Amino acid sequence: MTKQMALGAFLYPTGHHAAAWRHPEAQADAGINFKHYAEVAQAAEAAKFDMLFLADSAGARGEDWGALARFSTHYVAQFEPLTLLGALAAVTERIGLVATASTTYNEPYTLARKFASIDHISGGRAGWNLVTSGNEGEAYNFGRDRHPPHDERYRRATEFLAVTEGLWDSWEDDAFVRDKDSGVFFDPDKVYSLDHRGEYFGVRGPLNIPRSPQGWPVLVQAGSSEAGKALAGASAEVVFTAQQTLADAQAFYRDVKARAVAAGRSPDDVKIMPGIFPVVGRTEAEAQAKFEELQNLIHPDVALSILEHRLGIPLRHLPLDGPLPTDIPVTNAAQSRQVLLLELAQREGLSILQLGLRVAGARGHWQVIGTPEQIVDKMEERFLNEGADGFNVMPPYLPGGLTDFIELVLPELRRRGLFRTEYEGRTLREHLGLKRPARHHKHTKAIDAAAEHTAAKTSAAA
Amino acid sequence: MTKQMALGAFLYPTGHHAAAWRHPEAQADAGINFKHYAEVAQAAEAAKFDMLFLADSAGARGEDWGALARFSTHYVAQFEPLTLLGALAAVTERIGLVATASTTYNEPYTLARKFASIDHISGGRAGWNLVTSGNEGEAYNFGRDRHPPHDERYRRATEFLAVTEGLWDSWEDDAFVRDKDSGVFFDPDKVYSLDHRGEYFGVRGPLNIPRSPQGWPVLVQAGSSEAGKALAGASAEVVFTAQQTLADAQAFYRDVKARAVAAGRSPDDVKIMPGIFPVVGRTEAEAQAKFEELQNLIHPDVALSILEHRLGIPLRHLPLDGPLPTDIPVTNAAQSRQVLLLELAQREGLSILQLGLRVAGARGHWQVIGTPEQIVDKMEERFLNEGADGFNVMPPYLPGGLTDFIELVLPELRRRGLFRTEYEGRTLREHLGLKRPARHHKHTKAIDAAAEHTAAKTSAAA
Numbered sequence: 070m071t072k073q074m075a076l077g078a079f080l081y082p083t084g085h086h087a088a089a090w091r092h093p094e095a096q097a098d099a100g101i102n103f104k105h106y107a108e109v110a111q112a113a114e115a116a117k118f119d120m121l122f123l124a125d126s127a128g129a130r131g132e133d134w135g136a137l138a139r140f141s142t143h144y145v146a147q148f149e150p151l152t153l154l155g156a157l158a159a160v161t162e163r164i165g166l167v168a169t170a171s172t173t174y175n176e177p178y179t180l181a182r183k184f185a186s187i188d189h190i191s192g193g194r195a196g197w198n199l200v201t202s203g204n205e206g207e208a209y210n211f212g213r214d215r216h217p218p219h220d221e222r223y224r225r226a227t228e229f230l231a232v233t234e235g236l237w238d239s240w241e242d243d244a245f246v247r248d249k250d251s252g253v254f255f256d257p258d259k260v261y262s263l264d265h266r267g268e269y270f271g272v273r274g275p276l277n278i279p280r281s282p283q284g285w286p287v288l289v290q291a292g293s294s295e296a297g298k299a300l301a302g303a304s305a306e307v308v309f310t311a312q313q314t315l316a317d318a319q320a321f322y323r324d325v326k327a328r329a330v331a332a333g334r335s336p337d338d339v340k341i342m343p344g345i346f347p348v349v350g351r352t353e354a355e356a357q358a359k360f361e362e363l364q365n366l367i368h369p370d371v372a373l374s375i376l377e378h379r380l381g382i383p384l385r386h387l388p389l390d391g392p393l394p395t396d397i398p399v400t401n402a403a404q405s406r407q408v409l410l411l412e413l414a415q416r417e418g419l420s421i422l423q424l425g426l427r428v429a430g431a432r433g434h435w436q437v438i439g440t441p442e443q444i445v446d447k448m449e450e451r452f453l454n455e456g457a458d459g460f461n462v463m464p465p466y467l468p469g470g471l472t473d474f475i476e477l478v479l480p481e482l483r484r485r486g487l488f489r490t491e492y493e494g495r496t497l498r499e500h501l502g503l504k505r506p507a508r509h510h511k512h513t514k515a516i517d518a519a520a521e522h523t524a525a526k527t528s529a530a531a
Numbered sequence: 532m533t534k535q536m537a538l539g540a541f542l543y544p545t546g547h548h549a550a551a552w553r554h555p556e557a558q559a560d561a562g563i564n565f566k567h568y569a570e571v572a573q574a575a576e577a578a579k580f581d582m583l584f585l586a587d588s589a590g591a592r593g594e595d596w597g598a599l600a601r602f603s604t605h606y607v608a609q610f611e612p613l614t615l616l617g618a619l620a621a622v623t624e625r626i627g628l629v630a631t632a633s634t635t636y637n638e639p640y641t642l643a644r645k646f647a648s649i650d651h652i653s654g655g656r657a658g659w660n661l662v663t664s665g666n667e668g669e670a671y672n673f674g675r676d677r678h679p680p681h682d683e684r685y686r687r688a689t690e691f692l693a694v695t696e697g698l699w700d701s702w703e704d705d706a707f708v709r710d711k712d713s714g715v716f717f718d719p720d721k722v723y724s725l726d727h728r729g730e731y732f733g734v735r736g737p738l739n740i741p742r743s744p745q746g747w748p749v750l751v752q753a754g755s756s757e758a759g760k761a762l763a764g765a766s767a768e769v770v771f772t773a774q775q776t777l778a779d780a781q782a783f784y785r786d787v788k789a790r791a792v793a794a795g796r797s798p799d800d801v802k803i804m805p806g807i808f809p810v811v812g813r814t815e816a817e818a819q820a821k822f823e824e825l826q827n828l829i830h831p832d833v834a835l836s837i838l839e840h841r842l843g844i845p846l847r848h849l850p851l852d853g854p855l856p857t858d859i860p861v862t863n864a865a866q867s868r869q870v871l872l873l874e875l876a877q878r879e880g881l882s883i884l885q886l887g888l889r890v891a892g893a894r895g896h897w898q899v900i901g902t903p904e905q906i907v908d909k910m911e912e913r914f915l916n917e918g919a920d921g922f923n924v925m926p927p928y929l930p931g932g933l934t935d936f937i938e939l940v941l942p943e944l945r946r947r948g949l950f951r952t953e954y955e956g957r958t959l960r961e962h963l964g965l966k967r968p969a970r971h972h973k974h975t976k977a978i979d980a981a982a983e984h985t986a987a988k989t990s991a992a993a
Contacts, residue, residue, distance in 0.1 A: 088714075090709065090711070090716060091711045091714055093711070095711075097709040097711060097716075098707070098709060100740075101651045101740065101741055103620075103621070103651070103652045107621070126739070127640060127641070127644070127739075128640075128735075128739055129737070129739050132981050133981060134719045134722060134977045134978040134981055135719050135978060137717075137719070138715060138716060138717050138718065138719040139714050139715065139716055140716055141709075141716050144739045145716075145717065145722075145739055146707060146716075146717070146739070146740060146741050147739065147740060148648045148651060148652065148740070149644045149645045149647075149648035149740070151613070151614055151617070151645070152613060152614065152616070152617035152645050152648040152649050152652060153617065153648065153652065154614070154617070155613070155614035155615065155616070155617030155618040155621075156617040156618055156620055156621040156652050157621070158565075158618055159565070159569070159617075159618040159619070159621035159622050160621050160622075174638070174641075175641070176636070176673055176674075178589060178590075178672040178673060179589070179636075179637070182589070182611045183611050183613070183614050185611075186610045186611035186614040186615065187614050189563045189565070189610060190565045190610065190614060190615065190618050206735075209733070209734075209735035210640040210734050210735055210736065211638055211640060211733075211734075212638075212732055212733035212734070213733070245560070245608060247552065247559040247560060247603075249552070249553045249555070249557075249559060252550075252553060252601050252828070252830050252833075253600060253601065254552060254559075254600055254601055254602055254603050254607075254608075255599075255600050255607065255608070256600065257596045257597050257599070257600040260596060260607075270674055271671070271673075271674035271675070272671075272672055272673075272674070273590075273668075273671035273672055274672065275591070277588070277589075277590055277591050277606045277607055277608070277609065278562075278563065278608060278609060278610070278611065279563055279608050366714070368714050371714075515596045516596040516597060519594050519595060519596055
């Protein structure tokens with residue numbers, strides 16, 4: 070059988086285009102409309118997508134409330150993703166369920182528990198997109214005066230992940246015997262404490278939920294900075310990324326796979342899934358018209374505001390039809406995205422407004438406008454040439470942009486044998502061809518740790 | 532129309548009896564069996580319960596893993612309640628959905644967001660049972676060397692609640708206009724920052740989700756200590772409590788209602804719902820036999836272990852058929868429950884083992900064994916005499932214990948006009964007859980706060 074690609078459905082509430090909510094077909098209140106999410110998730114499942122994907126931000130993205138008032142996409146009016154993921158687990162049966170959660174503003178015990186819980190609720194379909202938060206404003210909602218610097222966030226993320234992995238390994242897979250006759254609910258020799266004490270966290274464990282169907286939820290990662298790629302190579306099983314050209318996509322792909330190998334993993338242990346923002350029409354002209362319809366709905370202030378936020382600098386004092394300044398400083402926000410944008414502007418000679426409109430359209434991701442054949446040609450090229458193991462599909466608007474992809478692009482992918490016609494597995498790991506991790510953390514048995522604790526107390530008292 | 536009582540279905544995974552999981556009909560893996568929870572929730576909804584209720588503990592309850600190995604009920608193998616609540620929201624339509632979350636080991640921004648999210652997903656059915664954590668072991672999972680003292684926990688809880696209320700009031704109810712023609716998604720004059728800086732928390736806000744259908748989720752509280760009752764009187768809308776006798780129930784009821792009035796609220800703004808552990812049979816003998824069947828499944832070690840945990844002191848060095856020691860110290864755990872148990876043992880002259888078996892049975896709650904008429908007589912007596920506005924029903928085992936209550940007790944309650952035959956409202960507030968809170972927090976408009984911030988930066992730079 071031909072190798073097949075993985076596909077994710079990246080569900081921004083109204084779609085990924087900045088003006089998506091203004092599209093005549095868009096569900097403008099999508100961010101808090103559960104029926105909308107359920108329908109879109111069920112459509113993606115009927116189409117056999119590997120997973121759906123929810124982004125997150127623990128606070129609005131941006132400070133300018135006058136500008137934010139024109140957005141639906143800047144986390145001003147959306148469900149919290151883990152509660153939403155729980156709800157979607159109940160109305161789907163096969164599709165993987167991936168949500169974003171930040172290691173900077175969460176506690177590992179809480180997050181490990183929630184993702185294990187969703188993995189149990191869904192029968193093994195959970196995935197965690199680990200982020201360190203690219204949005205500086207989150208800090209102010211969590212008692213901090215500033216967002217921690219990039220390297221500190223990644224240090225914390227690395228420790229956070231080690232703790233959650235340890236917690237997911239608290240119980241052996243067969244610890245719960247639940248023998249009604251003997252009255253033994255679990256085998257006390259098969260539960261382990263963690264007793265972690267590190268730079269950022271102190272966590273005793275064990276986690277108070279059995280090891281989940283997938284062992285660990287699938288670990289997803291999306292940072293493309295040096296620190297992000299290091300973490301991805303060492304630990305991630307799926308990597309989302311924004312890559313504009315085949316050459317860039319290949320460089321990124323080979324880089325992360327090499328890091329995985331250097332970390333003692335197989336290249337197949339990590340799946341590289343760049344984002345794709347597809348605008349599809351039965352003809353090229355129809356596709357282009359669909360795109361123009363959306364672009365025409367973008368207010369220039371919105372384009373500028375998105376670009377300012379992406380670059381982390383003010384731009385509205387500059388001529389909008391002129392070029393970007395050449396001396397843009399590297400910020401503490403998402404460094405990799407910043408560099409990509411600067412390269413894009415230079416490569417295509419875009420003005421500030423043109424770059425703003427481009428970013429507002431596909432939000433810095435790989436934008437492909439055309440017929441199903443044209444789009445599949447480009448996907449296939451990357452897929453067959455070490456540019457991608459699959460794609461995270463970013464529908465321009467919902468549900469129409471997803472429906473177009475399902476009805477027009479998927480048949481062409483299937484005609485070429487590049488995408489499944491039916492699920493073969495039950496879990497997200499099975500869909501993606503990822504191994505179920507064996508318990509490998511070596512903790513003290515909880516029953517021994519407790520006995521030691523008691524012995525120490527007794528001896529201190531004597 | 533006669534005044535009618537409120538009913539909650541308090542869903543411990545296998546039921547409330549300590550040996551419930553060993554019952555022949557019990558679903559032993561209930562704690563991680565979503566189908567089980569969905570069926571039980573749907574049965575409670577079909578029976579028109581006001582709400583279902585999920586308890587929580589961020590860690591196993593207890594340290595003795597040898598003893599814990601015999602329990603299903605000590606938070607060793609259960610779904611995390613907020614992800615479960617999200618899932619249950621998707622498979623129910625009318626019943627209220629209440630989950631417990633601790634103010635000691637969470638952040639207010641995160642929790643406010645999750646409960647608002649569940650209120651949106653469920654169309655206005657969410658409730659939050661605010662606890663400060665009675666389980667000392669949770670501390671070790673969150674980087675603490677000890678569980679904070681009782682008064683400190685309640686100080687933090689009070690500030691936590693004020694912050695969450697403020698965050699739920701971030702947006703005016705009609706802030707989101709979503710006008711596709713003009714491109715205005717929300718009215719920037721209708722969003723408010725919080726700018727809270729207190730003893731425990733610094734939270735800028737606004738919350739990044741619209742004001743939810745109920746305005747605020749229903750606020751539930753269960754602490755019966757002095758500090759717990761103070762918080763309940765000032766803020767709670769539903770109070771769960773364990774009361775053994777009519778006189779105690781009345782004293783508690785009048786106390787909390789008086790505190791509500793002293794805080795400027797109406798007595799109807801807070802509903803008192805004691806727990807009831809009903810064992811129902813068509814005859815008294817049948818009920819008693821059902822209870823004995825369960826009691827006989829309790830291992831003495833389990834009874835002792837539960838009692839030790841409840842009282843916070845070791846007991847296994849004492850003769851099990853002798854009385855409790857008279858000099859039990861007040862601990863930092865759940866003080867009110869401790870006092871209730873000591874009074875119960877004294878009143879009925881129970882030995883350590885007898886008290887242990889009693890606690891293991893109904894877990895310190897009001898245990899009523901008998902025919903439907905006998906049980907309804909007792910419920911009616913409390914309901915009509917300022918002992919209760921309703922009850923939190925604690926089925927001894929699931930699903931049988933809930934089915935018995937629905938099939939045998941509810942018809943008798945309805946015959947006397949004491950419980951609804953159909954939902955009249957859509958939201959949990961409507962079921963309970965609670966007002967939807969008007970926005971009353973006076974924050975700075977976010978757009979003004981941001982402008983001030985910018986002005987300050989500009990003037991500092993000049």
